[in-house]
Amino acid sequence: MATEPLAKEVAGTCVDAGGSAIGMPQLCFDWFPNQIFWLVITLVVIFLVLSRVALPRIAAILAERQGTITNDLAAAEDLKAKAVEAEEAYNKALADARSEAQRIAAEARAEIQSGLDDAIAKADAEIAAKAAESEKAIADIRAGALEGIQVVAKDTAAELVTALGGEADAAAINSAVDAQTKG
Amino acid sequence: MATETTAAHGAEESSSLVFHPMDQFIVKPLFGDGAIAWYTPTNVTLWMFLAIAAIFALLVLSTSKRAIVPTRMQSVAELAYGFIYKMLEDICGKEGVKYFPYVMTLFMFIVCANFLGMIPTSFTTTSHFAVTIPLALAVFLTVTILGFVKNGAAFLGLFWVSSAPLALRPVLAIIELISYFVRPVSHSIRLAGNVMAGHAVIKVFAGFAAIAVISPVSVLAITAMYGLEVLVSFIQAYVFTILTCVYLKDALHPSH
Numbered sequence: 121m122a123t124e125p126l127a128k129e130v131a132g133t134c135v136d137a138g139g140s141a142i143g144m145p146q147l148c149f150d151w152f153p154n155q156i157f158w159l160v161i162t163l164v165v166i167f168l169v170l171s172r173v174a175l176p177r178i179a180a181i182l183a184e185r186q187g188t189i190t191n192d193l194a195a196a197e198d199l200k201a202k203a204v205e206a207e208e209a210y211n212k213a214l215a216d217a218r219s220e221a222q223r224i225a226a227e228a229r230a231e232i233q234s235g236l237d238d239a240i241a242k243a244d245a246e247i248a249a250k251a252a253e254s255e256k257a258i259a260d261i262r263a264g265a266l267e268g269i270q271v272v273a274k275d276t277a278a279e280l281v282t283a284l285g286g287e288a289d290a291a292a293i294n295s296a297v298d299a300q301t302k303g
Numbered sequence: 304m305a306t307e308t309t310a311a312h313g314a315e316e317s318s319s320l321v322f323h324p325m326d327q328f329i330v331k332p333l334f335g336d337g338a339i340a341w342y343t344p345t346n347v348t349l350w351m352f353l354a355i356a357a358i359f360a361l362l363v364l365s366t367s368k369r370a371i372v373p374t375r376m377q378s379v380a381e382l383a384y385g386f387i388y389k390m391l392e393d394i395c396g397k398e399g400v401k402y403f404p405y406v407m408t409l410f411m412f413i414v415c416a417n418f419l420g421m422i423p424t425s426f427t428t429t430s431h432f433a434v435t436i437p438l439a440l441a442v443f444l445t446v447t448i449l450g451f452v453k454n455g456a457a458f459l460g461l462f463w464v465s466s467a468p469l470a471l472r473p474v475l476a477i478i479e480l481i482s483y484f485v486r487p488v489s490h491s492i493r494l495a496g497n498v499m500a501g502h503a504v505i506k507v508f509a510g511f512a513a514i515a516v517i518s519p520v521s522v523l524a525i526t527a528m529y530g531l532e533v534l535v536s537f538i539q540a541y542v543f544t545i546l547t548c549v550y551l552k553d554a555l556h557p558s559h
Contacts, residue, residue, distance in 0.1 A: 135329060145328035146432045146499060153341035154330065155433035162351040163441075166358055166412055171404035174362035178384045181369050181377075188371055 266301070273297045321513075324506035328430055328499065346426040347434075354415040354428070362411070383411070387544060394548040398555050405445070406551070409438065410544040417498060417536035421529070429539075430499040432491060439491035442547050450554035461557040490546055497539050501532040 365376030420427025
């Protein structure tokens, strides 16, 4: 800043004849009271608007939002706890059902096993009876067959003796056949 | 900023370049051509009231619905609130929160005035020392008075650097004292100077646009400067506010 225009400004001429600024308009002290006056008014208005209306309102909005978020988080926490509880209950029910099923299966198996044992015992007994009966029949048959053989052998022996020209002695033949077949 | 004016000047005197980079800062009466008394409604009044209107629209109208899920404007208002509130709380601690409306007023006024000044042909109120000096002085006086009221004579401990060696302390005290009194000067001139310089530079580039050959470069330069100035508008408001917070911290906790 040159000192010359400043001197003019102090003298009260900040603008030349063409309407242009002389030097820096910022240093025109003629305009200072006007600017300071309006600045003070502006600041007071802004301060009142902010401190009475705007800032409390925004603070309230932010607090309310914070509250809402906190509540929502708490609710979410509750729901989560409930979900965990439900899951536990479900798992418990599942385990119960599984053990119940195992118990029922074991019972059924035991029942079946006992029925099976009975049936097997019965079948065994039947088989034993049948086997005994068969053995008896076989023994009878064998005895019958032995007798038949003796009769046939005696007859055959008598015939042979006769055919060879001998005299068939029934008692001698009988004792001879008996002695032969005993061995 | 007034590109039309430059064009008009260029048409009048097409042969020679005419720069009036400082004309945009002239204070004019809104009605008539009379002298400017302290109460005259001027373009200062107009643009300051527009700043009030902008702040009102941003912080009051946009929040009128008090929505839990904010609209875009409401979230800007909430961001501005949170930004300054957090800054104040971080720097000054819980005690500083009491002065939040005061700091918020300063920030909102400066940021709105700066951005309104970015509108072509507008008048930038914050480019005037007559505006920034009272702002800075208000901060300076508030901090000084508050410091003495809160701490009494202990506030002078701000100048007595107890962590320095004893021999150095008187020297440091003088330096601290000088730096303390320079605060309002740097505080105000930083803001007005940045805003004024940017606007003047844009205007100078606009003057070059009268020459057809240079005009594309000039327009590009204006665009680039404009982008920079948008940044500066916010940063200077931020700097002013954060320094206010720092000074306020000195008043509340004068020990280093």
